[in-house]
Every structure is written in C-alpha cells, then in structure tokens.
Amino acid sequence: MIPAPLPAERVFRGDRTFDYVYSKRMITGYDPETKTFRTGIGDLLNFGWLPESLVPSDNPLSIHARQRVHSAFARSMVRNGWEKEVSVSLDLDVMGIRFLIRGRLDLIRESDGSAEVLEIKTLDGKPDFTDPVQSRRNNSLQLYFYAKALSSARGLTPDSISASLVFLSMDNTSEPEAHYFPLDLSDEELEGSWLRHIRDTAEFLIAEDARKSIQLSALGGFHFPYDSPRPGQQQILSDVENCIENKGYLMLAAPTGTGKTAAVLTGAIRITLPRRLTLFFLTAKNTHKSIVLETLRIIIKKGVPLRGIVITARSEVCHRNRPRCLPDDCPYAVDFRDKIHESGIMKELLDHQIIGPDILMTIAERAGVCAFELGLCLATQCDIVICDYNYVFDPHVFLKRFFLEQNTAEMCALLIDEAANLPSRAIDYYSPEIRLSWIEELLEDGSCTGKREKLLHPWMERFGEWTILLENSGEDEIELPSDTDIPLQTDSWFKEITELRDPPEPLRELFKAIIDFSKISGVSDSRYHLLYRLENGDRILQWFCTDPSLFLRERLESCHNSIAFSATLTPFDHFEYLLGFPDEGRTVSRKIAWPFPKENLGVWISPVIDTRYRSRMESAALLARKICEIYSAMTGTWLVFFPSYVYLELIADHLKDSSVPLLIQTPGMSREERAGFIERIESENQLVLTVSGGVFSEGIDLRSENLLGAIIVGPSLPGMNLRMKLLSDSYRLRELDPFIHTWAIPGMVRVIQAAGRLIRNSIERKALVLIGKRFTKYPYLGLLPEHWFRDGSIQLLCGGVCGITDFLRKEKGGAKAPP
Template identity: 30%
Template sequence: MKQITLALRDFALPSPPRGSIEAYSGSGRAAAQGREIHARVQKRRKSDPSYQAEVSVNCLLEREGYGFRIDGRMDGIFRTDPPLIEEIKSSFNIRELSRRLVDNPLEHPYSLQLFSYGYFHWREQGAIPRLRLLLVSTRGRESRELELDLDIPRFEQWLESRLKELVSEARLAEKRAARRRKESASFPFPFATPRSGQVDLMRTIQEGMGEGRAMLLQAATGLGKTVGVLFPVLKEAFSRGQRVVYVTPKNSQHAVAEDAVDRFQQAGSKIRSLTITAKGKICFKDEPLCDPGYCEYARDYYEKLHENDILAILARKRRLKSRTFRQLGEQYQVCPFELQLDASREADLVICDYNYVFAPRSALGRMTDMSIDQEGKPSLVIDEAHNLPGRAMEYYSPVLSSQHLEMLRHAMGDIHPPFNKEAQQLLDDCLATLTSCGGAGGSRPLRITPPLEPFLEQDERLRALLNRYLDSGAEMGRQDPILGLCFSWSEFTRLLEYAADPERQEFFTTWHPHGSGGAVKITCCDASEMLKECYADYGQVVAFSATLKPFDYYARLSGLDPESVRTAEFPSPFPPELRKLLLIPQVSTRYSRREANYGKIADAVRRIAGGRRGNYLVFLPSFPFLERVLELFRPPEGFVVLRQERDMKARQVEEVLERLRAGNSPTILFAVQGGSFSEGVDYAGEMVIGAFVVGPPLPNYDFQREQMREYYQKRYGAGFPYAYTIPAMARAVQAAGRVIRSETDRGLIVLMDDRFMDPEYSSAMPADWFESDVRELVSGSILKDVEEFWAGTESRRRHQEVTGEAG
C-alpha cells in the first residue's frame, strides 16, 4: 500500500468541489491571517487546567491500495467529559463567515476541518466530542462562538466522496511522477555541441545539487546560461518525479525560458511548461477584484472547474500560455488567472515573475502537490538573480501619499449616492491620519515611529464600507475610487505591521512633506529573512546572472547563507579579440564635476562612434544626466539619434528595438542604466556594435539611502558598498553586457569614469574583463586602438569567409 501524507487543510475540502473565489470561502489562496490572534486566545485559554493548545493529530484512511495519512494540529482541546475541541478562525467579517458556516457546514473547509478533528477523536477514543469554532475579527475585538454537532453518518458520506477524489488525484500524481522519471532518463540536450563554458556550468550545477547546496552562479552573456542551467536542473528534478519553477524579474523576460522549452521539445522532449501571466494583464474585468458579487468568473469557480473537467483539458497540452487560459476562461466563465495556478500542478516547468514565489502572500508558494512517488521538493531557478535583493525590498517598501489619496476625491463624486458621502468622509479621515504623521511639520524628511493603531482603525472602517459596496451590486468601472482607497490603505497597513515590530531592525518608516500634505514611506533595507521562508518550499535553488559579484553581498541579501552557498564564475566563451574594452578615466560623473564633463562625454561618443558606422548604445546614470549630455551632442554625419523617454510603454520600447534591428541607418540610442534597454534585451549581430557605459549609476544620496547605509554598516560592516557601490556596478555591468551576445558578434565597450579604476568598483567586474589590473583597459591612444580593433575584426571576418571557420 502506498502511503500519502496530506495536511488536514488540504484534506478537509467540499466534495464535490464547491464555492467561489472570495474572502469567506475558506478555499483558494487567501493568506493565512491572525497568528497573533491564535496565540492571544490560546494564552488566555491556558488559565483553564483542562485546556491543551496545538495538539498534533493524525489518522490513516485506506482506500483502493492507498493509505492517506492526514496530519493536523488542533488549535485547542479541553480535556473534559465529553472533551471539547476548539478551532480558532479569524476573518474581517465574522458575521458573514458565521452565516456561511451555519448554512452549509459540510460545504465549508473551516467546519470540515473541525468535523475531521472530531471524527478522528471518535475513531481513536470511541466517544463523540463537542465541537466549537471560535470566530475572531482580524481588525477588532469582536468574537463569536459557534457550536457544531458531529453527525457521523453524514460526515462519512462526505468522507467516502472525498476519498474517491483523493484516489483519483493519487493516480494522476503517480502518472505525473512516472512520466517525469521517464523523461529524465532520455532528456535531450538541445544542441549538437555545448558552447565553451556550458559544460563547466552544467558540471558545477550537478555537483552542487549532489551536495544539496544552493548556488549563486555568475555566467557571462553568450554562454547559453538558460539552457545550461535548465538542462541539469530539469533532468535532476525529473529523476525525483519533481517539477521546476523558473522565476524572472519581469514578465517580458519569460521568453528566454520559453525559447529554451521550444528547443528541448524540438530535440524530442515531452516537457510540459506553463507560463503565468500577471493578474492585471489576464483579468477580464476592469478591476482585478475576486469577488463573486462583482465578477462572474469568480462566482462558483470550483463547481465550474469540477463539472467541466477543465484541468483535464489543460493537462493534455504541452505549452500553456495566456491565450489558452483566456479562451477557456471565456468558454466556461472561470477566472483565467486562478486557472493558471490550478493548472500548475501538472506542469513540469512553471515560468513566472519573482512575485509568485517571493512576494508577501505569494500565490505559487501556497500551491501544494500530492506527493506520491516523488522525492524531496520542487527545484527553483532564479534568473537575473542580481535583481532579487532590490525587488524583494520593494515588495515590503510601500508609500502612501496625500497626493495619491486626493486624486481619488474627484472620482468619488461619480459614486452611487448612498456611498459617495461616506467615502468622502472616510477619505478626509484617512488624510488626517496620514498627515498627523508629520508632527510639528518642517520641510525635511524625518524618521518616525510607525503610528500603527490609527491606520488599523481606518482600515477597519474602510473594509466595512467595501463589504457593503460590493454587496450593493453597484457598477464599478476601471480604477474605481473606493476600491483604490480601500486596497491601497489596506496593503500599506498590512506592511506597516512589519515596520512597527521593534524586533525588525531592517525596516524604518519616514515622513516626507510636500505641499499641503506629505507621504509616509516604509523602507525595507533587507528582505533576506522573508526570502529564507520562501526557500523552504524548494529543494534545489540555483540563482544565476551575468552580474553576481561580490558573491557575499548577493548571498546575504538574497536570504542565502554565504558560508554554505556554492558560488562560481564562468567567463565569456567567445575569443577576446571579438570585444574591445576601453576605460576613459579622464571623464568624471561625480556630482561636483558633472557640469565640466557633459561636453567631454558628448564629444567622446561622437568621435569614437564616428570610427565605424553602426548602432551604438549610450547608457547614462539618470534621465537628468541623459538630457544634459544630449543637449550638447552632435552626432557623426549620417547618424540618427534616439533616446529613452521616461515611463516608456512596452510598445514604444519595441518600436525602438525594431528600428535598431532594421539597420536602415546608423543609430545612437541614449538610455539610462537599469532601464528597459540595458537589461534583459538581446542585441544580436549587427543590431548593436558598441556601448558606452557612462559612470557607475550610484543611487541618489538622500535621507532614505543614508538610513539604509547606516543599517548595512551596523549589520554587515559594509555601509557604503551595500547602499551605493554594488547596486551601481550591477547596472553598469549589465549595460556593458548588451554588446556581445553570440559567437558572431563583434563589439566595442567603453567605460567612462575615473571611479571604475577604484578597487571597490573594479572588484565587481567580470573576471575576464582584464587579466590582473583594471588599468589594462586604459588606452594611451583611444581612437587608434578603436580603429585597429575594427580593422582586425574585419580581417578576421574575411578570413572566416575564405576558410569557412565558425565565429
């Protein structure tokens, strides 16, 4: 008999599946709330000597050759005669939750969990216990006790139906694991010959997985990193019957992993992949609000999913992307976003954005697979991993401003009359709560103690308004002001609870005055502790990028142990003569010297680019810097000048890239480091032949950044490098990496700034940029060296044409 362990929360579900996607269903992926409420209630209960908290419970249920071991933990039991089992559930609206539980106790997960505890106790002790749900408000002191009676025959009817479902799920899980193991045995490498360096990369990953160590791998552009990482990780995960989750910092970067999947499939693999599209992009409604009163696609979602066997339809497809989910969503009136998450169980490779794994209340992290014929946990691959520390900090660093709230006021005049006056009054009260954080005033930012209680009080009032607003059936359009106010306030308040915890030194809160109001900003300097919790869901962790030095910095701020993580650097696989690296230390981008250097930069770009017609990128530290250089720039004859605009849409970025691909005329594109054109974009072949990286783009020297520097100095003894130098060099190296993307590319990289000579900066450069000293990149005759480089590449190209040699 095969034994399968299930958490009680995954066992005690309605059978057949029922319910909508909403806050009170007890189903879906709502975040676990109220741990502090549980602890407070349990502490109060312990004054009763008959009370025992957190009691482990398990029961083995056998069906059709499977043994389902159900593990749970009762919140509390009173050892009386008869005993009383109590479960604590928290919710904002406990009256509504209570009604749901009383109306259909065998159709709600919360009551089913309590019934299961009672049933297991009856099987073991032979006596039926009393059962009680204690419902506690998450935003007030209100509570409600709900007594439930365990009807054994009725419960066993549900149990029989539920076990049949579990048997079917187990058989599917067995087939899934067997298919993956079979795939591992013949998983094809998609190229006839690995690129130079790919073999070492794959060997390093295999060794790291054998040691069970997380990995941080810096691999140069053009190495074939994605395939080189995915091949050994997928093969190893499949051998355990497991899947792989591949995360990127942006949705736009999913294409790299999807291309790798194409190559694996073309080589004969039957790998199944699923790409998760952001909720806001795939939702059918004007507002991505999961409420059955507002959204017909959330209403009765679980019944529709079951009755139409939609997951079976999806399981037959080898490539799942947004179009499929939208088509099925429209056909069966189900939420396409939620459908992605439910379908991810069957996928061998899930491709998604960072936030599905690392953000607070991450959706994918709460998905559970039935573990049968599997070993360990899924594997996690983190692409462009140099972005992870900063991105994770952003998740926990919201800002709430009076300007944002005031923008909602005008739209509230169009709200249905029963709500517009109340909404206006609540908006006024929220603004008063926000501006009170400024204290006596002043024109400078200041660090404040988070005023948690006033924010919680307003949050409670806003939630009450939102519940009534949704229940009213009022028509809601895009950017509904009540939804905007309630959601922005609630999200900020939730994270303010982190910042208000005195033990969390990595958070600080600041007040920023402006005009007639101001903004409260929560800053997370270090999200490593939260990231560590996310890794618990995964067995193997492989993080890679072209920019991960110094390794200690990225390991610490990514939540990995610098002492145990395996690190390695893999240089460019291409001959060094294909790339010319130059450093011009006569230029300075230091703030005090910028005015004298704008013209020098413009002139150097003009003269160097004029040596060979083609497309060039000029990466500047910021938009104001870009604008000053561009004012003084005079392009070489025949060159077209383009520039990156602030807040460019994806369509506008693609239009610029298409002009570079077309190559109709030599072009110089001015852009910013860390922007849309400097990371995650492949400029293949003649699309770009040179890049100018002007200065390390140090973050703004301001009050907030200085607070971060103090934290890093106190915690890690490296204040300035962690707050300024290392983040800047990551952007600079990424920008430089846009040039050489394949074995046939030739390109020029020019670094401009005397600070690149400083060991604090040069230590973050790839090892293959120079042999022993960064001064090797300084030329005594720049234009002559550039001319000779281009002449040499042209001679090499002609030689290859004659001899038939590859790149």
C-alpha cells in the same frame, strides 16, 4: 522589524480571493515507493478543491476576531466538561493507496460506549442554509472524518457517536449566537461524498505516478537541450545538480552568453523531477521568461514531458483590463468551480504542457473564469513555475499554496535569475508606507462614518506637522525620529475594518500598512528609518529598510534549496550577504569563465573626458564629439549607455545638430513602445541613446548584424540622497567600505549588464568603449570582468579611434554571426 506574515495580513496577497482556503494539488507526504499518503484532514479536503465563487461571502479581514470567538466558545465548553483539541487519525487503503490521515477535533465529550463531537466554525451573520452537507461540504466531511476516526480508534459504532457542526454568528453582538447542525453519519450522500473525494485523490496519485514514471524514463535519455554544452555549462550543470541533491545554496557568476538558462534548467530538472519538487524559476524580466519557455519547449521536443506555467501580474491577464481586482463586480469571479468542471479546461491547459499568459487568457476567457486564479490553481500541478520574485519573497503577495506552510515550502527548489536585482526589490517589499492620499480619499468618501473620521483626523494633523518639517528643511525627503508619535490605533482600526464585508481599497491599503507599522514602531532596529517625502503630489510616511537580508534568508531556509545566478554577482561576499545566503561554508560560490575567445571583444577606456556630475556640463560638447567620432569611423549600430536620463538628454541636445541618426530612449515607455524600440535597433543603422540599469541594458537579446559595439558613459553610480546615505551608514556599521558597497559595486553592475548586450556567441566581434577617467582608477578598475583585459591590460583611447576601426574591420572580413 517585519516578521513572517501574521494571519491578518494574508488578505493582502496577490491572489486575494483565496485568503484562507485555496486549491491544493501540490503533493506533500506521499511516498511513491510504498504508495503511502500521509496527510492532515485539512490538506486532504483542500486537495483539488476549487472555490465555488471568487466573490468573498464574508469579510476575510476578521480572522483575528474569528479566532477569539472560536477560542472563547471552546473554553466555555471545557468548563462544562468537554475536552478540546483532541488528536485523531485514520488508516485507509483505497485503490492500492494507503491513506494515513490525521486531524485534531475541536470538542469531544465521552461517556460509557458513546461520544459527542463538535466542530466549531464562525460566520458573518446567521446561517443562510439548512443543510451543511450541501452548503458546507468541507466542514461536513471534516466532521465526518472525526467521527470515523473515533469509531475506528475507540471501537464505537456509528450510531453511538453524535456529531454536530456549530456555527457562531458574528453579527457585532457581544455574545455570538451558536447554531447547531447535527450530522447524520449514516447519510448516504455524505458517505458517498467522502468516498468520492478519497477515490479522486487516489486516482490523481496513481495518474501522477504514471506521469512521473514516463518522465523518469525520458529523463534517462536526455542530456542537454542543444547539441553540446558550451564551455562552462558542464560546470554549471554539475554545480546545480549537487546543490539540489544536497539541499544547499549556490551562487553562480557567469558572463552573458554562457547559456546560464539552459544549463541551470537542465541541471535542475535532473534532480527536481525524480524528487517531485516544484521548480521555481524567478525572474523580473518578461524577456527572460520567454527564454525560459523557449528552453523548456526544446527540452520537451527532446522527449521529456514537462509541465510549466508562467505566473504574471494579475492586471496583465485581467479580461477586463482592470488595474486592481474587484471580484464583487466581475462576471469571471462567479461560478468559478462549476465553469471549470463543465468546460474541462484544466485538463486542456495541462495537455499544452507549457502554459503561457496568452493561451491561459484565451482558454480562461472561453470558459468565463478569471485567468489569474486559474493559473494559480494550475501551478500546483506543474513541474516548473516561472514568475516574478515577489511571488516568493514579498510578504503580502507570496504564493501561500506553496510557501505559507513548511511542508509545502520544502518541496520548492528556487532558481533566482539576475539575482543581483533582488536586494533592491526586497528593500521595497519590507519598507511599508502610508500615503496621505489614502486618508484624504477615505474622508471624502460619502460612506465615511463618524467613528472612521475620528480615527482619520489624527493622521491629517500629523501629516500637516510632518509637511511643515519637510518644507522647512528644503529637502525632498527627511528622516523623522524613530520615536515619532504615529497614530496607529491598531485595535480600533481592526474593529473598524472587521465590520465591513468589502472594505474600500484605500482602507485595505491603510490597514495593511498600519499592521506593518505596528511591528516596527517602538522596536529598536537599526535597519529601519522613518522617512517622510513628497512624491508626485502625494505625501508619504515610510519605514525604510536598509537591510532585508534576514527576511530573505527566512524564505530561503524554508525551501529545499536556493540557486542565485547572474552575470553580475561578484564580489561574492557582497551579494551573499545582501541575498541572505548563509556563510560559514554553507554557500558554494562559482565564477564561470567567459565562454568566447577574448579577442572577440575589444575594450577601450577613454580617460580624457570627466563624466563626474560636477563636470558634465563643461565636458558635454567634448563627449558628444567623441561619440560622433566613434560612430562616423565605422557606420553601423552603436549603443550608448548613460547613467541618467538628464545626462542622456544633455548629450542628445548636442548631437541633434550632427548628421548622425539618433534613436533615443524616453522615460515610461509602454510595452508596445519598447518592442518597437528594439525592432528599430535591430533593423536600422543608428546611434542608440539609452540608460544604464534600464529595460534595454539587461535581459534582452539584440539580434542585429549591424550592431558594432557599445559606448558606456561613466560608472552608473546611484544618486546621492538620504536613502543612499542611510544604506552607506548600514555598511559602515558592519565595518565595510560604505562607498564601495553603496555606490561603486551597484554602479559597475549596471556597466557590466549594459556591456552584456554585445556578444552572444563565439563568432561575433564587438567593440566596447568606456568613457571616463574613473574607469582607470580604484575601485572601478578592479571591478571590471577579467575577460575585458586582453594580455592583462585594457587599451586607452587617448587620440583617434583607428584602433577600434581596425579591430572591427577584421570581423567584416570574416564570417558573419548568425542572426
């Protein structure tokens, strides 16, 4: 299995240039009532610290080697009479703020009335500086703190304490060379730097107290972003408040149109703002992020001063439009700290209150700094962070500044939007893979050494053997025995990579995967299966995780609270387990009723057409005629959702000869193409052919007066393949019905998501037609939402479509829904 990330993995996070030291403004350990700040010296010195440059000066992958060298030197000094890892503390009062600072010095040797202190650091190569106060500010201040703490605790005078920084050169020699830099504890520049940092921190805390005071005052007069809550929203408000207040777990199933975002955000900020928690709104869709930002702006207009930021993918805010980060060749990575300080852009951006990608890029470009890294620095000073799931749950790109340490993670409140999508994403997070293309690229690299070739050739041989097995099977993917010989050679790869200052990207990816594989291979874990496949010309070996719920739970339990919400979060027991939410009564589950009149949604099932895979060719002509009949009976815009592109294209071919105007979704549409597609849906009368579970079936608001209804072709069941079989086996081991949990529930989730595009307010009146006789049978019928049943039943569409026409004509004679 893959446990919590080890230090060697940390370099593979999204914000890779802050591997070990990162800007920290998230306040933990501060009590505003007593004005007391309890903190470790490392956290204190990193508080507000910005890196001079984003270009790595050392190879960050060598952390294990650094730790070994550090420990070996300390042990050798202990043998010579030194004491290691001694805890010290210091109590200061600055500007009305009491600082209780703790730390643990590396080495100390005491005699009557005097003490020697050593702080150990490691370097790649020899020191290229003479004055650590100038070049290694934080190292010098850390040692200065130890000396001051010793002086206070032992009653020693400053001149009776000698303090030195010891830099151990790691230059591939068997015995690292130690370089000693004595620190002048009476140095005015050193003392001034210490006092400035303490005062800057105190000023920040005082300013934050003032900001929070204004927030709380405004919060007292704030009730809801809109005039009044819709039915169900008051229940959501109450449940969210109780969950955060009690550090609990909440699952909310609320139909589309309930106004989940406004209710959840309102309930959350009522508790998180007074408690100074950072609220994370997690969503995979850019459209959802826009809804959150719009809601936050309304709340701010209501008088509550909030700070919110959107953290998006690094590539989306890259000034150079690069798919991956290359800090060694990027002008936006150099002089990062100086550019920020000189431009004053952090204050400027925080004054915007809501920091979206566009404004972040514009201002970062003006200052000449990386927008992504700037956003990460700003996030710790914001009340709300809007980002993708991976920045919390992915073991390689999670935001360390928030979630690496327990004291910061417990200050984070999680809101997980469209939570039904998280389990499948988590499977990807915890299913590491190794690609043949990485190995081939490394072998073709002109800088490939003989030692590296020796490590790579066993991989080429194994990939050849596995490819023969795949070809002989006649399948697209095969399962290999769990005890398959995999040439990991983890220690050898570790030595190879730590010798490089900036390893090539394929080597980084390979090393990351080898570290992950080493934790799984040889361990008996029924959740993991070793798979081999051919994909887009590449050959891929993967440990496939069928159940990542325990990994999700580990993250959830480290945070203050967790709230999952979606229109498709039932059955609760199914999603409670997959999401890692605890049982035994610790999770509150709430189903919110549909907020609109039931008569506004007309639902029909057309049971005549068989939409099963085996019958699609035979029934295609009949299905195309039925779709044309529905469209022609009342012209407008109709959405038609198919379970796959292949099925969509089959029916599109039958419809092309008709007079019906078609708008057809295609695979791999760009962001601009998707925006244009939505614009056409909203402006033209046509039959829109799209895919269930795709980008147009969830997370979008269609503002079209001409949208009459949706036609959903069959339950959108996942395909039958090796991975789905392994997932079904995992349910069988838990004594659950494998078909229902592997295929039926996910398929019906997509159906319900697609239908959610129809009604968004109490005035709209729309028709929903479910095509396929499976909708009339178990288990599909039992998975349909309650509000689809009018008077306890759903109408069957066995003949003509006049019932649909009559239903929609009632809307035509009534009031129009607002755009």
